[in-house]
């Protein structure tokens with residue numbers, strides 16, 4: 197499809213999905229499932245996942261009563277317009293202004309520079325009638341920082357932009373189809389006025405007289421919508437990883453190369469240890485991200501209930517967990533999808549493998565809802581704060597509770613003696629805890645050598661990100677272990693999940709061996725025992741690998757991959773797909789008479805001469 201066709205087709209699908217949701221009707225969970233099967237980014241994502249939650253989270257009761265019924269019935273369509281051409285990560289650096297005019301009781305929205313243009317918001321370019329806009333609030337010449345506003349963008353009769361608004365699509369993005377179904381947009385305000393009651397005022401307010409009343413709750417609640425979406429992105433990472441792994445695993449069982457003597461049957465590539473060493477940790481990651489996603493959903497629900505009761509104590513941890521896990525899982529999944537493409541050899545590069553499209557649509561997850569490095573630095577700040585408070589009497593809680601055992605974890609030596617010890621949950625956990633704590637403490641010690649803490653932080657950014665990743669990996673490993681300790685129906689299933697859990701943990705040890713050795717969390721002998729155990733786990737997973745991806749229950753239609761077909765009938769179907777290509781509509785290609793024939797004839801003539 198051309199971009200225009202793709203966009204229009206996505207509108208058609210989205211509206212059909214909305215009709216089904218209402219007619220059947222579907223619950224929230226079922227609607228989310230429908231979104232997965234629709235399998236295309238579109239304006240509904242931003243309306244439901246960001247616009248509506250922003251009003252719910254930051255609007256007053258009156259604002260919710262006014263706007264939510266309209267949004268819930270989709271009589272208005274909204275998006276989330278925060279990022280600007282010049283600033284995305286640095287939210288406090290946004291330039292759009294919202295100046296209160298006491299004469300008219302309105303805010304005047306203005307884009308003072310080109311870099312202040314809103315740039316990227318999904319659904320903004322062509323669809324949305326409304327947006328939650330983030331802009332600097334100015335009253336009586338004073339800048340109060342960034343706040344949210346509900347703004348109508350387009351005329352409800354003919355969809356034309358309202359006077360004072362310049363709006364459009366930012367252009368083609370990475371890949372052929374992929375994220376191009378979405379109208380990511382730009383927007384400029386030219387002294388555009390909105391009534392005062394369209395500032396989202398649950399947190400802070402501007403009175404009729406133009407007095408700014410600051411929030412009596414943490415102002416970071418303004419970032420709540422991002423926290424909510426980051427949480428869902430972790431579960432989505434599992435879905436995308438599982439999809440790629442399903443394709444690569446099934447195909448690896450079908451594909452044969454080498455290994456035959458005297459023309460006998462060749463080896464299935466899945467039997468090569470190198471293939472297993474690349475594939476099975478990704479299979480394990482798909483399961484691991486699912487379990488940590490479930491836990492994160494619980495954490496998010498818990499913090500939301502606490503916030504409603506004005507208990508803000510766990511907000512920093514919820515922010516650190518959602519930011520860090522969003523970052524870690526999306527980076528691993530993007531890399532994992534690309535690895536799956538390579539695991540499928542040349543055929544993985546074909547569009548009909550399903551992997552190029554999956555990669556193209558998935559990879560911006562490393563950037564949207566917060567650049568992955570910027571988010572890990574938030575985790576690092578949280579860790580540095582936690583380390584600095586050790587010994588102050590305030591015991592670390594939640595995912596940093598292990599830091600409360602700093603004295604032990606800083607000096608303990610791993611008691612792994614034989615390969616099987618690496619299947620001991622307590623020993624594995626302690627190894628990850630020691631590594632994470634030692635990396636965090638080492639950063640804190642290095643930071644303390646700087647007179648200026650911010651300068652020190654800047655200098656140590658790369659180390660801090662590594663410490664943050666170590667902490668996040670510990671969370672994923674620990675939640676996998678907790679899952680195993682819970683009720684799992686069927687001993688066989690439990691055994692398989694156990695194998696995957698230890699593959700996940702041991703492959704991380706192998707991958708980040710430098711961290712584990714340099715922090716003395718393990719010795720090189722223990723590292724080689726871990727490798728030995730890993731190889732043995734691969735052997736145990738091998739007979740069940742295809743069943744473990746079948747368990748994701750993806751239909752062939754959803755997978756959209758010739759290589760990942762359930763029936764394994766890959767080669768005839770590759771031919772079928774090839775023959776569908778428009779280039780194969782004619783035997784002699786268009787352009788033959790114009791370019792190829794004259795070229796060949798010229799050679800023939802010169803040959804005769």
Ligand SMILES: CCCCC/C=C\C/C=C\C/C=C\C/C=C\C/C=C\C=C\C(=O)SCCNC(=O)CCNC(=O)[C@H](O)C(C)(C)COP(=O)(O)OP(=O)(O)OC[C@H]1O[C@@H](n2cnc3c(N)ncnc32)[C@H](O)[C@@H]1OP(=O)(O)O
Nearest residue numbers: 232241245278284285286287416419432436515564565566
């Ligand atoms: C193939 C399969 C796919 C299947 C898909 C199927 C279904 C999908 C279904 C639905 C899809 C759902 C949604 C669509 C998903 C995504 C794509 C679409 C949209 C994308 C949207 C966006 O990208 S919106 C824009 C996002 N922007 C960002 O994330 C900006 C990143 N920057 C920031 O968040 C912050 O500015 C910061 C974190 C970098 C902070 O910077 P800093 O200057 O330090 O902060 P402040 O001075 O502002 O604050 C400092 C203190 O505040 C703490 N803090 C920061 N953030 C938070 C927070 N969120 N909550 C709580 N606390 C926070 C910070 O820690 C500091 O605390 P201390 O003072 O104590 O240190």
Ligand SMILES: Cc1cc2nc3c(=O)[nH]c(=O)nc-3n(C[C@H](O)[C@H](O)[C@H](O)COP(=O)(O)OP(=O)(O)OC[C@H]3O[C@@H](n4cnc5c(N)ncnc54)[C@H](O)[C@@H]3O)c2cc1C
Nearest residue numbers: 276277278279283284285316317318560563564565566569
């Ligand atoms: C597909 C897609 C959809 C999007 N949808 C929306 C949307 O609906 N609404 C919306 O408002 N926005 C949206 N965005 C914008 C997105 O949220 C931002 O692009 C994202 O937050 C990153 O910000 P940035 O582009 O400013 O990156 P930058 O911050 O400019 O990052 C560039 C580089 O600088 C590095 N960097 C930046 N700051 C630091 C630092 N402090 N320390 C170390 N390194 C740093 C980063 O790691 C990165 O390598 C979308 C983006 C994409 C790609």
